[in-house]
Amino acid sequence: MASNSKKSMSSSKGFLATTASIAASAMLARSLYYEFVPEEVRKSMFSQIKIFHNLLSREFSMVIHDKEGLTTNNVYKASMTYLSSLVSHSTQRVRVKQFDDDKSLVISLDSGQKIIDVFEGIQFKWCLYCSRNNVTSKDSDGNLSFMLSNSYSLELSCKKEHKDKALDVYLPWIMNWWNNTKNQNTILKLFLNSYEDWSSVNLHHPATFDTIAMDPELKRTIIDDLSKFKKGKDYYKSIGKTWKRGYLLYGPPGTGKSSLVAAIANFLNYNIYDLDLAQVQGNLQLKGLLIEMTNKSVIVIEDIDCSIPIKNRDSKDSYSYRPKVTLSGLLNFVDGLWSSCSEERIIIFTTNYKEQLDPALLRAGRMDMHIYMGYCSPSMFRTLVFNYHHIEHHSLFEQIEALIKDLEITPATISEHLLRSDDVDVALQELLKFLQLSKQEALDKENEKNKKNAGKKDDKKKKKKEKKNVKNDSDTDDNNDDDDSDTDDDDDDF
Numbered sequence: 001m002a003s004n005s006k007k008s009m010s011s012s013k014g015f016l017a018t019t020a021s022i023a024a025s026a027m028l029a030r031s032l033y034y035e036f037v038p039e040e041v042r043k044s045m046f047s048q049i050k051i052f053h054n055l056l057s058r059e060f061s062m063v064i065h066d067k068e069g070l071t072t073n074n075v076y077k078a079s080m081t082y083l084s085s086l087v088s089h090s091t092q093r094v095r096v097k098q099f100d101d102d103k104s105l106v107i108s109l110d111s112g113q114k115i116i117d118v119f120e121g122i123q124f125k126w127c128l129y130c131s132r133n134n135v136t137s138k139d140s141d142g143n144l145s146f147m148l149s150n151s152y153s154l155e156l157s158c159k160k161e162h163k164d165k166a167l168d169v170y171l172p173w174i175m176n177w178w179n180n181t182k183n184q185n186t187i188l189k190l191f192l193n194s195y196e197d198w199s200s201v202n203l204h205h206p207a208t209f210d211t212i213a214m215d216p217e218l219k220r221t222i223i224d225d226l227s228k229f230k231k232g233k234d235y236y237k238s239i240g241k242t243w244k245r246g247y248l249l250y251g252p253p254g255t256g257k258s259s260l261v262a263a264i265a266n267f268l269n270y271n272i273y274d275l276d277l278a279q280v281q282g283n284l285q286l287k288g289l290l291i292e293m294t295n296k297s298v299i300v301i302e303d304i305d306c307s308i309p310i311k312n313r314d315s316k317d318s319y320s321y322r323p324k325v326t327l328s329g330l331l332n333f334v335d336g337l338w339s340s341c342s343e344e345r346i347i348i349f350t351t352n353y354k355e356q357l358d359p360a361l362l363r364a365g366r367m368d369m370h371i372y373m374g375y376c377s378p379s380m381f382r383t384l385v386f387n388y389h390h391i392e393h394h395s396l397f398e399q400i401e402a403l404i405k406d407l408e409i410t411p412a413t414i415s416e417h418l419l420r421s422d423d424v425d426v427a428l429q430e431l432l433k434f435l436q437l438s439k440q441e442a443l444d445k446e447n448e449k450n451k452k453n454a455g456k457k458d459d460k461k462k463k464k465k466e467k468k469n470v471k472n473d474s475d476t477d478d479n480n481d482d483d484d485s486d487t488d489d490d491d492d493d494f
């Protein structure tokens with residue numbers, strides 16, 4: 001550990017300066033807090049840290065592991081959340097990890113990286129360590145499989161003379177800070193995978209069920225389904241099912257599938273894990289990513305038809321394809337044993353081509369709801385106008401809606417036109433022109449097609465006629481031949 005720490009010191013210099021100034025500005029608030037640390041917080045805190053007594057060193061240090069068995073250690077959570085609040089002010093790139101049972105954001109530093117926090121004039125050094133452990137698991141057939149899992153620990157150290165301050169004031173202060181901040185509203189996160197890690201950005205997608213344009217009845221059904229799911233902990237337990245739900249969103253591009261995913265996350269107040277299967281090296285890594293995800297999350301795999309080889313399970317061709325993640329690996333991910341290691345999750349697949357998916361993915365019970373996102377209807381148009389211009393009536397609505405009924409226009413295209421001007425009259429005029437033009441183009445195409453078809457029909461008729469004529473000719477010839485032969489015969493007879 002010591003050599004690791006030394007290595008990382010130099011690389012974190014710029015960051016330390018930022019941290020120090022933040023720490024100084026937080027000082028006043030701290031002194032108000034730490035006097036009110038409840039006794040039970042202090043007691044449970046001491047059970048979660050390991051103190052090291054090194055008689056030869058002039059430093060005091062303690063280690064806080066991320067987990068005790070399967071439960072995440074609260075002191076670790078609090079410390080990491082606190083450190084992340086310091087780090088989030090710096091510009092350095094960090095990886096983000098979130099804890100299982102609450103929404104507190106945690107930024108995990110690179111292993112070995114140090115943070116120095118100055119508290120009441122005392123320097124406290126924090127260092128994060130990561131170790132890889134072998135985890136053994138058994139599948140339903142009793143086969144053993146092994147995988148590597150990361151475990152983290154934080155080391156806190158300071159001069160020996162400040163040991164009491166660290167244990168009696170600094171750590172309890174952090175615990176108290178955490179208890180006070182964790183109930184505040186947090187910003188949702190969008191997690192993206194790169195190989196075996198997740199990184200995140202803030203999710204600021206404004207889509208809600210109010211702004212999604214879709215069939216009102218279908219919208220109500222989805223909202224009811226999600227509400228039932230959210231309150232369903234006991235229900236899922238009573239029926240012996242993992243507390244999760246699967247949705248398949250399908251339809252042409254630009255009909256709002258991604259927007260619906262964001263609306264679902266905003267509705268449930270869940271983070272989104274946007275799983276890119278192309279980044280995953282194999283089924284084992286997929287399991288690893290699954291384990292890293294937290295409860296209360298929406299997992300989305302976009303364009304599932306492009307992500308996984310279609311119908312690859314029985315096909316001999318699958319050997320030549322060699323997919324990184326196989327269909328069976330994905331099915332295990334969706335509802336295999338490993339998927340039950342967490343709860344309160346929504347899994348969403350999106351596709352433009354539902355008919356191309358392997359039936360195994362569509363099987364009843366795997367994806368609980370199949371939701372079709374279609375072309376814009378008049379009622380969807382009204383939702384979009386209201387979103388962008390906050391109006392419910394306009395003299396052009398009737399004309400526009402009549403055209404929308406006749407055309408296959410995506411909500412994305414309508415949105416794009418509505419956004420072209422802040423002036424609703426201008427925007428709707430432009431949209432009307434565009435729709436009229438589209439209608440004209442559609443009519444021209446139709447006419448062209450009809451002409452072609454008519455041409456083909458004429459050709460066919462012509463060919464039929466020609467064939468008939470040829471046949472008639474040959475029949476006549478045959479008859480003539482017959483006549484001839486008769487004559488010949490006659491000749492012979494003669």
Ligand SMILES: Nc1ncnc2c1ncn2[C@@H]1O[C@H](COP(=O)(O)OP(=O)(O)OP(=O)(O)O)[C@@H](O)[C@H]1O
Binds near residue numbers: 212254256352412
């Ligand atoms: N049903 C809808 N309701 C509201 N806005 C929509 C809808 N469909 C599309 N939009 C608008 O069009 C944009 C693109 O739509 P979105 O990305 O959600 O479509 P998609 O179906 O996921 O497309 P793709 O299949 O290409 O990923 C959105 O940002 C949104 O502004």
